[in-house]
Amino acid sequence: MPGMSIMYQVRRTGRRSKNISVRVHPDGSVRVGAPTWASRRDIDRVVRLNAEWIAGRVAEARAIAPRYENGALQFFVGNRYPIELVVPDGRDQVTFTGRRLVIATGEPTSERIRDMLRRWYRSQAGELLEQRVAPMADLPWLKALPSWRLRRMRSQWGSCTEAGRVTLNTQLVKAPLELIDYVILHEFAHIKHHDHGRGFEGLMDRHMSDWRVRRRDLNALGPAILVD
Numbered sequence: 331m332p333g334m335s336i337m338y339q340v341r342r343t344g345r346r347s348k349n350i351s352v353r354v355h356p357d358g359s360v361r362v363g364a365p366t367w368a369s370r371r372d373i374d375r376v377v378r379l380n381a382e383w384i385a386g387r388v389a390e391a392r393a394i395a396p397r398y399e400n401g402a403l404q405f406f407v408g409n410r411y412p413i414e415l416v417v418p419d420g421r422d423q424v425t426f427t428g429r430r431l432v433i434a435t436g437e438p439t440s441e442r443i444r445d446m447l448r449r450w451y452r453s454q455a456g457e458l459l460e461q462r463v464a465p466m467a468d469l470p471w472l473k474a475l476p477s478w479r480l481r482r483m484r485s486q487w488g489s490c491t492e493a494g495r496v497t498l499n500t501q502l503v504k505a506p507l508e509l510i511d512y513v514i515l516h517e518f519a520h521i522k523h524h525d526h527g528r529g530f531e532g533l534m535d536r537h538m539s540d541w542r543v544r545r546r547d548l549n550a551l552g553p554a555i556l557v558d
Contacts, residue, residue, distance in 0.1 A: 336377055336384055338362050350376045354387035355484055357558035358395065367475060394554050398443035401555035404431055405555050407458070408506030413443070424450035448482070448558060455480055455503040462510050469515075469537065471522045478517075484556060487513045487548065502554040511543035 338352075338360035347365035351375060354360055364373050377384070396404060403410040407500045411431050418434035424446050425432045433443055441454065467475045478496040496517045502510050513539055523530035534541045 336360060336381055336388075338377060339375060340364055342366050351487040352380050352384060354376065354384060354391060355486070356391055356553050358391035358557075360384055360386045360388065364552070391553065391557070394557075396444075396558055398440040398447070400438075404447065405432070405504035406454075407503065408509075415443075422446060424540070426454075429493060444558065451503050451558075452482070452500045454479065455498075455512075456505055459498055462507070462514055466518055469518060471533070472518065476518065476521055487552075488517040490517045490524075492524055494521045496521075499556075501555055501558070505551060509544055509548045509551070512538060512541055512548065515541070516545075 340362050341364070343351075343363045345366050346361070350365070350368055351363040352360065353363070360377075362373055362377065396402070398413070400415045402413050402414060404413060405411075411426070411429065414430045414432045415438050416432055416434050418436055421443075422435040422437075423433075425434070431447070433446060435442055435446060443545055455489065459478075463475065463478065466472070476494045476496050480500050480502060481497050483497075483499045487500060487502060488496065490496050498513065498517070500558060504512055515534065519530055519533045519537075523533060538544070
């Protein structure tokens with residue numbers, strides 16, 4: 331659209347890439363994937379041609395972006411709970427009462443509240459995901475539970491290397507338990523099948539017959555919980 335200014339980052343994708351791609355992340359940031367041969371003029375032209383679509387996706391992302399103020403809602407294990415800001419009696423901390431997230435801080439800025447919640451989510455994710463991973467030890471193709479770690483990711487729920495090292499997104503702690511279980515099983519299935527072919531699908535079918543529904547539900551929820 332004429333006169334529209336769009337801020338974006340460029341990631342070079344190598345000489346073999348054939349196309350320039352545009353992606354709007356859940357936090358509203360725009361990233362352009364461009365082959366090494368693409369000039370800045372080529373990239374700008376693609377962005378201009380897609381400006382209206384980009385602006386629409388950015389607006390959608392900002393509309394669901396989390397707020398960090400008293401009464402704002404935050405996801406935790408599939409439900410949304412209000413923030414309650416209180417004056418700390420000692421050190422700053424986050425406490426979940428079962429009905430709200432109580433944040434005690436003498437510095438109630440958005441940045442401080444966000445950072446406190448990130449640390450709290452990570453600690454909760456460590457405990458919760460360990461509980462959800464443990465029953466997977468009975469999966470017949472696993473000799474033992476694989477090593478796994480937590481990492482906050484912007485666009486993936488999890489990953490599995492060819493060596494069988496699994497990474498799970500700390501943001502999963504915001505999703506319902508059945509969706510968390512789907513992601514864990516999905517990544518552990520990749521230990522046996524590294525692609526998404528028939529072998530992988532058959533394995534998922536045998537151990538979680540509704541995994542496709544869970545995948546759909548998780549993808550629908552994703553934009554609201556991947557960004558923080």
